[in-house]
Amino acid sequence: MNRTNEVLYLKRLPDLRERHLAGNILLEGANGSGKTELLKQVYRSIYWEDSPIVPFYYAFKTATLKASIFAQDYFTQFIRQYISFFSKDPSLVIGRGLSPARAIPPSAAWLLDLMDEFEELRKAGDFCGQLLAAVSAPAHAAAMSGKPVLIMLDNFQMALRLYETTPGDFSGLAGFFESPMKMNLCPHIVTGTPTETLESVFAENAFRGTAERMVLRPLPDDVARALLKSFCDKLGIREERETSIRFVRFLACNPLYIKCIAHSIRRMGKKEATHRDLWESYSHEVSEGEIALYWSSILSEALREPGIRRLAVRLFMHLAESNGEVTATGRLPRMLGVAEAEVKEVLAALKCAGFLTGTTGYKVPKEPVLRDFMHSLYMQDIDSKTPDQVRELIRAKYSEQGSPDMCFEIILPSVPDAELIAAKAFEQIAQTLKLQPEVTERIQLALIEACINAMEHSGSFERKVFLKFRASEERLEIAVESSGRFFDPEAVEDPAIELKLTSANKRGWGLKLIQSIMDEVRIERIDDRTRVLLIKNIKKEEVVHDTRKLQS
Ligand SMILES: Nc1ncnc2c1ncn2[C@@H]1O[C@H](COP(=O)(O)OP(=O)(O)OP(=O)(O)O)[C@@H](O)[C@H]1O
Ligand SMILES: [Mg+2]
Structure with missing residues (x-):
């Protein structure tokens, strides 16, 4: 476990709370960042330490969204965990019903009364009574025993979806937590995703000021x-x-x-x-593996209808093409051929499930994994590609771009000024590598010379120059290839400078110039092509460390 500081802080929460040095905690973190793992670690650590603090962990689940079922589950879980903590018998936590009554220590006999009271409310079908009794049980136990209970509520966003008889008929669970959260002996750690949904709960009146944010950052x-x-x-x-x-x-x-x-x-x-294996498994994971399963289940949970899910994927990919937040969504219904109400509903659901962010509009998160997942759904469901094709397309996307080296190829026609296109393309690479402008200009000069040489010397009927760029932080390689006559470097004579200065033909200096700029120039015959390979080792002082300089 590498969240030691976070574990230590959260374990100290009851103590800090008692001394009015901390409130409840709203634990924020991206999907899969380790929120549940952290809470479990805190739980285990307190459980086995013989601590005076009683830990209680509860994860809201889809299966318990009916409020009465939730109440029963929450109450049962609490009683089991409470008794298990004192008897140090983890098996008591698992299972159904309230059989562990026999394990109740004599000092906590009041738990039996609590259980009887809850049972009566349940039998009477007292909906609010059950909810209140369940949610207040830890606070009740803390008041009775004087031992603080550290309450950890995971997936709290689901608490907002609890219903009485049909989904949407009840919106008040968060309110039930108001009073236990105010109790000093019961610090709460609340977590879930997306952050925006949780924050909106805590911005409401009853909760305002009762929780401080703790952000679980990505691992270093x-x-x-x-x-x-x-x-x-x-x-x-x-x-x-x-x-x-x-x-x-x-x-x-x-x-x-x-x-x-x-x-x-x-x-x-x-x-x-290896690099290749990692990307191969990534393309599988994001299109049909566990990562895909993770996001699919969140998507299906948010949008149950397959037809609506397809619309969601189209909307997402549409928004992914725009840079930044889209506020004017008015055109989307016409562009996608669907009703405006439907578009609004799907956008809201996607935002609520964390697929979109945005303050006033909608924005696709930068995270490439989620984008790739949605893209692969798009390719499968809308473009009717097979899983193999999707996997291959994703893998191909990263085999170059995400590789340790940035690589790409350009084919230039042998026409006047085509070498300037190569120089322009290199400018873009140089920006990515953050090269000093003077260094960029010199390499551009070498590249222009190499392209002109290739066009002039090859004499091929193909009339094309093939460029391959490969760049990493430390090294740049540019291959300039042309078919036709072999360009023999041995045959290139050093031109007499006086002659060149007075002659209309300034060519011939190209190779010398290229060699003076690059660290190495290799001229090779590859099949029917001549390849001039320009190699430059990038030194630290050739890179701009303050990127503002590049923009000015
Ligand atoms: N610090 C860590 N060290 C080792 N494994 C970790 C760590 N954090 C998380 N994991 C593992 O990564 C996976 C995702 O973690 P976890 O379920 O805790 O994330 P989460 O933030 O709760 O996700 P969600 O947003 O889906 O609730 C789990 O299998 C967990 O065991
Ligand atoms: Mg979790």
């Missing part, structure tokens, strides 16, 4: 890599530090994604997590 790069390594070690898979670090960064250092990828590599029967 090296910790995230260590997590991937530890999963791989357990599964007998070898990995390499640099490759893993780059990859976990792409995954926003999210523990859920990291774990899914490690398992997927294992399922593929790999013994190594």
